[in-house]
Structure formats: C-alpha cells, structure tokens
Amino acid sequence: MDTPRLYLQLAGRYRQAIESGTLLPSQRLPSVRNLMRTHDVSLSTALQACRVLEEQGWVEARPRSGYFVRRPARSTIAPVPEPESLVAINPDDFVGMHHRISSYVAKCAAHPVSINLGGAVATPDAYPMEALQRAMARVLKHQPGLLVRAVPIHGDPGFRQVLAQRALEVGLQVSPEEIVVTYGCTEALNLALRAVAQPGDTIAVESPTYFGILQAIESLGMRALEIPASPQHGMSVEALSLALHTHTDIKAVVLVPNYHNPLGSVMPDEDKARIAALCARHAVPVIEDDSYGRLHDEPNLPRALKSWDQTGNVIYCGSAHKTFAPGMRLGWLMPGRWRARVEMLKYANTRPNDSVVQIAAAEVMGSRLYDRHLQKLRASLLQWRNQVIDTIAECFPTGTRLSPPRGGLVLWVELPPGTSSDRVFELALQEGIRVAPGTLFSNSGRFSNFLRISAGQAVTPTVERAIRRLGDIVADQAAGTSSPKKPSPRNP
Amino acid sequence: MDTPRLYLQLAGRYRQAIESGTLLPSQRLPSVRNLMRTHDVSLSTALQACRVLEEQGWVEARPRSGYFVRRPARSTIAPVPEPESLVAINPDDFVGMHHRISSYVAKCAAHPVSINLGGAVATPDAYPMEALQRAMARVLKHQPGLLVRAVPIHGDPGFRQVLAQRALEVGLQVSPEEIVVTYGCTEALNLALRAVAQPGDTIAVESPTYFGILQAIESLGMRALEIPASPQHGMSVEALSLALHTHTDIKAVVLVPNYHNPLGSVMPDEDKARIAALCARHAVPVIEDDSYGRLHDEPNLPRALKSWDQTGNVIYCGSAHKTFAPGMRLGWLMPGRWRARVEMLKYANTRPNDSVVQIAAAEVMGSRLYDRHLQKLRASLLQWRNQVIDTIAECFPTGTRLSPPRGGLVLWVELPPGTSSDRVFELALQEGIRVAPGTLFSNSGRFSNFLRISAGQAVTPTVERAIRRLGDIVADQAAGTSSPKKPSPRNP
Structure with a gap:
C-alpha cells in the first residue's frame, strides 16, 4: 500500500550525486525551474524535493540565490570496514551471553536513566x-x-x-x-x-x-x-x-x-x-x-x-x-x-x-492510518538518524567509524581501536545515559570497541548534550586516560 | 482476606452428618430453634445454614414440618478407587502426548461446539x-x-x-x-x-x-x-x-x-x-x-x-x-x-x-471486589458441581464411578471397564458436545475409560440434555454396541 513518492525519488537522486562527489560542497543545485524541465515534474514536486534535501542537511537555501550543496558532518565520518575474513567464528567460543545480558539488564535496572540511547525502538511519541x-x-x-x-x-x-x-x-x-x-x-x-x-x-x-x-x-x-x-x-x-x-x-x-x-x-x-x-x-x-x-x-x-x-x-x-x-x-x-x-x-x-x-x-x-503512520515514522527516523550521525561525527574522537544505514532504528558505531565499550557503557550509565555495548552482539569479543546507539529520537538540546558527553567519555577511554567526571564508589 | 462464614461451617457439619450416614434419608433435621440453641447461633445463621443445605440438595423443606434429609443422586455413585499399585509408570512409555493433544485440538477446532464440557474453566458469566x-x-x-x-x-x-x-x-x-x-x-x-x-x-x-x-x-x-x-x-x-x-x-x-x-x-x-x-x-x-x-x-x-x-x-x-x-x-x-x-x-x-x-x-x-467475586464463584461452583454430579449419577450407566471433589472446576469420571473415552469423545463431538478423554491425562493408557467433565456451569435444560446424551453414548459404548445417533461420513 506504499506509493513511491516522485519528490522522494528526485531528492534521492540528488542525494546520491552529492554523496558520490558528483556535486561538490558549495556548488549550486540546479534551479527549481531547471529541475522541473530536466525531470519533467511539477513545481510542487521540484520544491518538495529541495525541501527534503534541505531537511536532511544535504543542501542549504540562500535567499534569492537558490540551494547550495552542504557537506553534513556525517559525510566526514569513515564507514565501518568490511569483515577481514570470511571464516566463521568457532562456536566453541559460544558461552556466557546469558551472563552478559543478565548483567546488562541488572545494571540498567539499577541506574535511573535520563537519556536512553540503548534501545532499538523509537520514542513513544513516534507511535500512533x-x-x-x-x-x-x-x-x-x-x-x-x-x-x-x-x-x-x-x-x-x-x-x-x-x-x-x-x-x-x-x-x-x-x-x-x-x-x-x-x-x-x-x-x-x-x-x-x-x-x-x-x-x-x-x-x-x-x-x-x-x-x-x-x-x-x-x-x-x-x-x-x-x-x-x-x-x-x-x-x-x-x-x-x-x-x-x-x-x-x-x-x-x-x-x-x-x-x-x-x-x-x-x-x-x-x-x-x-x-x-x-x-x-x-x-x-x-x-x-x-x-x-x-x-x-x-x-x-x-x-x-x-x-x-x-x-x-x-x-x-x-x-x-x-x-x-x-x-x-x-x-x-x-x-x-x-x-x-x-x-x-x-x-x-x-x-x-x-x-x-x-x-x-x-x-x-x-x-490507511497505519500507512500514514509509517510514512511519518520513516520520515522522522531519517531526519533523527541524520541528526544523531551529525552529532556523533562532530563530537566523537578521531578514529570513530560508522556506516550510515538507509533505514531502521540504530547506529553501529566503531570506536577507536582498543576503546572498551563495556567501560564506556558503565561510565555513561552513571551519568544517566544508556547505550548498548558491542559485547552484547557477539560471542566472539570482536566488537568490544563498538556501541549500538539508538537513532529513534530527535536530537533535542538534552539529547545533544548526552551524545556530546558520550563523545567525551569515548575520547577519554580511547586516549587511555580513565577520568570519569563523576566517579562512583559502586562502580570504580 | 477470606472470612470463614458461620452458617457455612454449620451447614458443613450437617452435610458431613448426612454423608457419613449419621443422619439418614427422610429423617428430620433439628428445627431452626434447636439449631440456634445447640450451636449458640442467631436465627439468621441457622436459617442460612438450612438454605445452603437445601440448595446443595442435602435436605428438602416440607411446608410447616421443617427440613428433611434427602439422598441426592450423587450419593449413589461409587468413588473412583485408589490406584492399585504404588509403582511409578515406566517413563519409556512416554511418547506421543504432542500428537494426542494436537489431534484433540484439531478435532475440537473442526467441530462446532454447542455444549462445552471439555474445559477446566467456568462459564464466562461467572467472572467479573x-x-x-x-x-x-x-x-x-x-x-x-x-x-x-x-x-x-x-x-x-x-x-x-x-x-x-x-x-x-x-x-x-x-x-x-x-x-x-x-x-x-x-x-x-x-x-x-x-x-x-x-x-x-x-x-x-x-x-x-x-x-x-x-x-x-x-x-x-x-x-x-x-x-x-x-x-x-x-x-x-x-x-x-x-x-x-x-x-x-x-x-x-x-x-x-x-x-x-x-x-x-x-x-x-x-x-x-x-x-x-x-x-x-x-x-x-x-x-x-x-x-x-x-x-x-x-x-x-x-x-x-x-x-x-x-x-x-x-x-x-x-x-x-x-x-x-x-x-x-x-x-x-x-x-x-x-x-x-x-x-x-x-x-x-x-x-x-x-x-x-x-x-x-x-x-x-x-x-475487596476480588474477595466478593471469589466467594460468589465458589458458591456457584459448589452448586453447579453437585448438579452435574447428580445428573451423571442419574443417567450414566451402572459401573460409572466418580469421587466428588471439594472444590475446583472438573470431574474425573470413570466409565465402565473397557469403555473407550476416545470413542465417546468423538461421538459426542459429532453432536456438538465437547468432553476431554482420559487418554489426554497420562502417557500410560491407564485412563482410557475416564472422561474429564467440566463442572463450571449450571445444569440448564440444554446442559442436562447434553449430559443425558453423553450418558447414552457411554452406555452404548460400554455395552459394546456402537450406534451413534447421527453417524457422520467424516468420522465413521
């Protein structure tokens, strides 16, 4: 029951052109009139496509000059590399997931959470x-x-x-x-x-x-x-x-x-x-x-x-x-x-x-309400995800990597080599910020420097502060200097 | 939060006297005045106790003469005997419960049911x-x-x-x-x-x-x-x-x-x-x-x-x-x-x-509503159970046995030796009556001549007809004469 929208297709085409480097930062996007002619679309479709690109941070409007290509912060972040080997991990390593999850659950239950970036679900407001x-x-x-x-x-x-x-x-x-x-x-x-x-x-x-x-x-x-x-x-x-x-x-x-x-x-x-x-x-x-x-x-x-x-x-x-x-x-x-x-x-x-x-x-x-709800949810998720990625790109330390997904609720963030995501999780939790450490997602230990971060909510000033604080914690841990701002006797 | 009611205690005492044979059928119960004096209770308590005994079928009121002991039909039915041996059944016999339950569930789902005596739950009206x-x-x-x-x-x-x-x-x-x-x-x-x-x-x-x-x-x-x-x-x-x-x-x-x-x-x-x-x-x-x-x-x-x-x-x-x-x-x-x-x-x-x-x-x-609900439910269940037992006692064939329980939702009925409860189940189901055959309750095959019959609803004329019809089917099967009234080509 999904109708592919023409303006979204058009916006997608120009987004690809920007991502691939065909259009460079500060270059001018074709005018609305040109877009109409080139793609044989209505004024309204061309305008909506420009607005989508603007909302997603790919272009910015300059009064009386048109739309100009931006390079959002997220475009500066390197993607997570492909796995190094194609050999499966020996299942004899398979132990202890229960214990890790039970421990994660217990710690989450024991700490009040003000900003939850640990879930794979959107904010309640996003649902009907x-x-x-x-x-x-x-x-x-x-x-x-x-x-x-x-x-x-x-x-x-x-x-x-x-x-x-x-x-x-x-x-x-x-x-x-x-x-x-x-x-x-x-x-x-x-x-x-x-x-x-x-x-x-x-x-x-x-x-x-x-x-x-x-x-x-x-x-x-x-x-x-x-x-x-x-x-x-x-x-x-x-x-x-x-x-x-x-x-x-x-x-x-x-x-x-x-x-x-x-x-x-x-x-x-x-x-x-x-x-x-x-x-x-x-x-x-x-x-x-x-x-x-x-x-x-x-x-x-x-x-x-x-x-x-x-x-x-x-x-x-x-x-x-x-x-x-x-x-x-x-x-x-x-x-x-x-x-x-x-x-x-x-x-x-x-x-x-x-x-x-x-x-x-x-x-x-x-x-039909279900279709309308999903359409709205998808647009919100795209916007929120881009906001979260931009914030991470701005305030996580060099060496952080992330492959922006084309849908869904979560981001898989690789921290600089050697950073313990378990430690980051514990330190963040003490400040009321919940994330999911990479060790929860494999029995192999290969992802101990990864975090799963929820992208299911808007980056309000409060959320932005939380992500920035998370970036500080990651930077501290990455530099090997363990200096949490609020050391807790319960979790030294 | 349960208050044991005095009148129920009093009724219980006289019920035991009737069950044990201390008071015989047709004998007169002590007068209300006597009950008050003997047990040091109020008029209202003595009257309520008599009414409970009457509702449960243990006494009948005769105008201007008082209450007289009855022998309800259920008192003529023999109890289910104790197990013959105390040796556990070899678990190697343990196979096929899945198959039996799946087959039971499928048959029940395939047949419209007008009278459900197969469940271990009371009629919806009995719940708040x-x-x-x-x-x-x-x-x-x-x-x-x-x-x-x-x-x-x-x-x-x-x-x-x-x-x-x-x-x-x-x-x-x-x-x-x-x-x-x-x-x-x-x-x-x-x-x-x-x-x-x-x-x-x-x-x-x-x-x-x-x-x-x-x-x-x-x-x-x-x-x-x-x-x-x-x-x-x-x-x-x-x-x-x-x-x-x-x-x-x-x-x-x-x-x-x-x-x-x-x-x-x-x-x-x-x-x-x-x-x-x-x-x-x-x-x-x-x-x-x-x-x-x-x-x-x-x-x-x-x-x-x-x-x-x-x-x-x-x-x-x-x-x-x-x-x-x-x-x-x-x-x-x-x-x-x-x-x-x-x-x-x-x-x-x-x-x-x-x-x-x-x-x-x-x-x-x-x-408190929960307590009141349970009190009412328990009184209904006692009454309904006695009605179902009385009806079974009246219309199931000789050799049927049943131990009246002191609570709960179901009756465990032993049919005359050799009667197949699976066959009774299938024949009854074809007439819209559901019961649970004894083979569902053990892997041993020891209970193939038992039925579990629900006692969670009043014996209305429709329910009474269903139990009587069930009694006919059991009698037919017990006698070895298989003559269902409505033979179905789907289930010969």
Whole structure:
C-alpha cells in the first residue's frame, strides 16, 4: 500500500550525486525551474524535493540565490570496514551471553536513566498512541466478554487476516491459517528455533547480531556459529556457503536481512535469492527476522527473503514492536513447512495470545492510518538518524567509524581501536545515559570497541548534550586516560 | 482476606452428618430453634445454614414440618478407587502426548461446539467482566502511553505487589521482587521446568495429570515419570519416595496439590509437609501449580505446599485464568532459589509481559471486589458441581464411578471397564458436545475409560440434555454396541 513518492525519488537522486562527489560542497543545485524541465515534474514536486534535501542537511537555501550543496558532518565520518575474513567464528567460543545480558539488564535496572540511547525502538511519541487507545477502547466496549472467556484454540482470525494482507507488500502470499501469532518477535524466534533444531545443534547467525537471537540460542542449549556480515549487505553469502560445507551440524540460519540490528545493513535482493537457494539445497532452514523492514528511507519496501522461498524452507518472523505498538507485545510467524510443529510448540509454550490486543491491532494495522503512520515514522527516523550521525561525527574522537544505514532504528558505531565499550557503557550509565555495548552482539569479543546507539529520537538540546558527553567519555577511554567526571564508589 | 462464614461451617457439619450416614434419608433435621440453641447461633445463621443445605440438595423443606434429609443422586455413585499399585509408570512409555493433544485440538477446532464440557474453566458469566472492563478502560484512559512504550525490564511493580499480598493468604511470604509475571500458568510451568532440568531429564508428575504439564515436559525433550495419585489425596508420598530411590535421574516433581486437574484431589497438609521435606532431602526441586486453590468449597483456603519450603526448593506457579480473568493470559511464579535463572529464561522466551493487563488485573485483584467475586464463584461452583454430579449419577450407566471433589472446576469420571473415552469423545463431538478423554491425562493408557467433565456451569435444560446424551453414548459404548445417533461420513 506504499506509493513511491516522485519528490522522494528526485531528492534521492540528488542525494546520491552529492554523496558520490558528483556535486561538490558549495556548488549550486540546479534551479527549481531547471529541475522541473530536466525531470519533467511539477513545481510542487521540484520544491518538495529541495525541501527534503534541505531537511536532511544535504543542501542549504540562500535567499534569492537558490540551494547550495552542504557537506553534513556525517559525510566526514569513515564507514565501518568490511569483515577481514570470511571464516566463521568457532562456536566453541559460544558461552556466557546469558551472563552478559543478565548483567546488562541488572545494571540498567539499577541506574535511573535520563537519556536512553540503548534501545532499538523509537520514542513513544513516534507511535500512533491515540489510534491504538481508541481501538482498544472500542474492543473493550463492544466485546468485553473477551476478558472472561478462554481464548479459542487458534486465536483471533481477524488479526491473521490483516497480517496476511500486509505480507503481500513484502512479496509473501500466505493464507491467514498459515500464520501463528506470538508474544513478540522474541517468542516467534524461540518457537522457530525449537521447531527446526535441538539442544546441542549449531545455528548460523550474522556476526554481529541482535543479542536476543544469541540469548534465545544459548537458552535453548544450541550453539551460535557467527558468520561474518558486511555493514552494507549483511551476512556474506560466500562465508555462509563455506560454513555450510565445513560445519555439517548447522541446523538453521537466523537472518535479519532488512535494516539489521545492530548493523543497519540491507541484504541485496540477489543475495536474498542466493541464500534462499543455497539453504534449500543444503536442506538447512532459514529463520528470517523482518522486524525492521518497514522502516526504510527509500520509497520501496524491501522484499522479504522468504519471497524467494519455494519449498517452505524459510520461517518468517515479524513484530509490531518496532513499527507501531511497542507496548503491546505482538509478534507472528509464517512457519512454512514447520507449521504443525510451530503450532504445537506455541500451544505448549504460552497457549494462544489473548484476543483484545490482537483485535485492536488488527483494526489499526488494517487501516490507511497505519500507512500514514509509517510514512511519518520513516520520515522522522531519517531526519533523527541524520541528526544523531551529525552529532556523533562532530563530537566523537578521531578514529570513530560508522556506516550510515538507509533505514531502521540504530547506529553501529566503531570506536577507536582498543576503546572498551563495556567501560564506556558503565561510565555513561552513571551519568544517566544508556547505550548498548558491542559485547552484547557477539560471542566472539570482536566488537568490544563498538556501541549500538539508538537513532529513534530527535536530537533535542538534552539529547545533544548526552551524545556530546558520550563523545567525551569515548575520547577519554580511547586516549587511555580513565577520568570519569563523576566517579562512583559502586562502580570504580 | 477470606472470612470463614458461620452458617457455612454449620451447614458443613450437617452435610458431613448426612454423608457419613449419621443422619439418614427422610429423617428430620433439628428445627431452626434447636439449631440456634445447640450451636449458640442467631436465627439468621441457622436459617442460612438450612438454605445452603437445601440448595446443595442435602435436605428438602416440607411446608410447616421443617427440613428433611434427602439422598441426592450423587450419593449413589461409587468413588473412583485408589490406584492399585504404588509403582511409578515406566517413563519409556512416554511418547506421543504432542500428537494426542494436537489431534484433540484439531478435532475440537473442526467441530462446532454447542455444549462445552471439555474445559477446566467456568462459564464466562461467572467472572467479573464489568470490573475488569472498567479497570482496563481506566488504565487506557490514564496511561495510554503504555501502548507505545517498550515494557520496562522487570514489568509492572504494582501487580507483583498485589500478588505478594495475596500470597500471604496461602501461607507464602515473598517480596514483590521475588515474583516473575508470565503469559499464563503455561509459561510459568515451562520456565520452571527449564530452570531446573535439561532435555533428557526425568520429571515426576501425578498420574493422571493435566495434559498441559505432560505436553510441556514432552515439548522440552524431558520424560514424564507418572507417580500414582489418589482421587482423594493426590500424589502418593510413598510412591514418590519409592521413585526417588529407584530413579536417580528425577530432576523435578510437578504437583497440583489443591483441587487437582483432573482428579479434584486435595493433598492433606501433612503430605504437603512430607513432600516438601522429602524433596529437599533428595535435592529435587518441586514445581507447584496452585491454579485452583482458591476454588475451595470449605471456608478455609488450602495452604500452598511451598509454605512448608524452607530452602527455596519449591517453585510456586499461579494464574488468573481459573479464578477471575480467563481471557487475560496472566500467570506468575515464585521461583525460590532459581530466581535469577527464571528471570533470564522469561526474558529470553517472551520478554516482560505488557503492562496494561497487569495494571488492570492488579486493580481488581487488590480490591475487596476480588474477595466478593471469589466467594460468589465458589458458591456457584459448589452448586453447579453437585448438579452435574447428580445428573451423571442419574443417567450414566451402572459401573460409572466418580469421587466428588471439594472444590475446583472438573470431574474425573470413570466409565465402565473397557469403555473407550476416545470413542465417546468423538461421538459426542459429532453432536456438538465437547468432553476431554482420559487418554489426554497420562502417557500410560491407564485412563482410557475416564472422561474429564467440566463442572463450571449450571445444569440448564440444554446442559442436562447434553449430559443425558453423553450418558447414552457411554452406555452404548460400554455395552459394546456402537450406534451413534447421527453417524457422520467424516468420522465413521
């Protein structure tokens, strides 16, 4: 239901010209009249394109002279390099994710947080609270009996109907009966893993990847085999192919193809197709987490990897958490040929989800309001992300690297070599600033100088101060001089 | 917060006198004036006690003559015998519960049901719908931001506060921080099992027991060791002791001490104390499911087994499903010394529960309304249960046996030897009547001539017709003459 907007296409074209160096800083952008003629567009489209470029910081307007190319601070920051080797990391290193996450969770819970840059979710204001509230109130008014009636065996059919309709937009044709609703994407991932693998089995994942995936794997007694992933394109197909030949005990591949958490990478369509085919050939199921796909900057929604699946070998997982209802704990899976086993595991794990939330979510997700909300959210995210990147570029020390993603909620920031992100996390937390240290995203220790920083809120003066303070802490740690401003006896 | 009512105590005393044969059918009950004098109670108390006995069918009023003892139909039905042997059933028999449950679920989903006698939950009318609706509406009005805010790491503190207060009533003193909120008791049981045992481990359970427990065990790759259980007193302490000496690989004992599903049994306090001590001595954790404890006929709430736990060896699980909010999927555990591991597993499995439902549940559960609701529910359940038992006693064939429980939601009915409850289930389902066949409650096949029948609704003329029809089907099957009234081509 997404309409690619002409002005966004036009703005994108000029952004690329600036990024690639075709247009240089201080050069004048073609006049609005020229844009109209060259691209055969209306005045309004040409003007809107210029305004988008201005909002994103790529051009600045000079009165009576037109738009001039700027080089935003973010364009000075070097990208995160591609992984050095394509060899998977030995899963024998796989230990302790539970402990690290529990320790992270405990520390976060123990410290009041004033600025949360640690989450992979946008600020509450960015979500359609009133629409959700109205929808919930309507369900409660018209169907209060749902609160006191045991949930029917297969849950609410209306929500699965809407999910099946929305799945068409990412290239998936499934019937509502082929969808299982879960408590968040977390339960979906757990059920998918349990459906296809046993304790002791090896699961291939991106390196780095979302800590929830590593924790689910560890909590189920499985082993994560970390496959090198590119900050641009996600999991390396070559590295996965190599691993499938070397490690014959791989029982599943877990992937986040679109706006990866924490990398921000998007897997190119040809790689999605190759991985679908490669895994089908090896009879290794793919578990796809597409929680972030709808948070794209470009006009087009990226396709699901599952849309290249011809044998039911891909289990597709999604969630309402990132896109429209962070407080409602709704997820889902399309389990392909593991449907019967996933249905059984869902019943054994938590029984069908309660109905009220599903019916309210279906009402919102099935309406045009959902499309309008996403359009607005995506525009905000693009703007906020650029603001955060600009601030980081301005105030983090030399040697900091970052590959600006084209969508999603987070930034994967490489600190100068040797900087301990665990230490940065602890020092920042003492000042009420929460970030996620790189050690949460891999069992390998390869990312101990990375931070995941949320880009899900506007850079207000308060947020800017927090990022600047974070930059100071990083600079201190990078220089090897440990001088936190407020040393705490609890955390020396 | 429960006040034992004097008139209920008085009625209970005379009920026992009738049951034990001290007072015989057609004998006259002492006059109201005599009751007042003998027991030193008010006119109102004496009258209320007589009315309770009349409602429960133990006496009948004859105009101007007083109350006369009746023998309700249920007093003619023989109790289910004690298990014949105290030897646990070999867990190598443990296979296929998944398949049986999936097949049951699929058949139930495929057939429209007009009379549901298959559930272990009361009719929706028996629950405080309006109070829950109002509480939900209030949360949505005053805290709509909860819908769009990621749930904080340890969930809602208010609900755990109320749970800790209510736990005092069953003899448990825990702090709110020691409680983990889950999606129903099902998730609580899963987390408890995963906290203390690994795939391949053996778990001791009652035989028979709730199929959800058997399914959770099987789905986690564990093995259920079925310990003989008495229809009166639940799991045999002797049999468990024997099993703990014989099977050294038992890693946990799962118990439903109060108003067991399906048995209806209540474990005597001395057995609870002995099991707590026995398991502590063997260092085998106990997982207690106390979902039904508040559905007691007697004035006093039965104590939790965990109240005899001195070392944190008992994990206590509870739920809102049976007592006040079947549609809200709220459960909880008090994990004792496995708290850190349970918290981690909850985070890895489904993340913290969403807040709206918890806050609304806390409001209802923390108020006097909850006590009043439970008092009313308990009185209804007692009445309904007696009505269902009377109807079964009247219209099921000779050889049917049933031990009337003193609380809870279900009846465990033994059909004449050789009667297939699977066949009865299928034939009844074709006529729109759902029951739960005994094969769901054990891996042993020992209960293939048992039915679990819900006692959670009044015996209206429609329900009475359904039970009578069920009695006909049972009689047909018991006699070996298979003549369903409406043969279906789909299920010959």
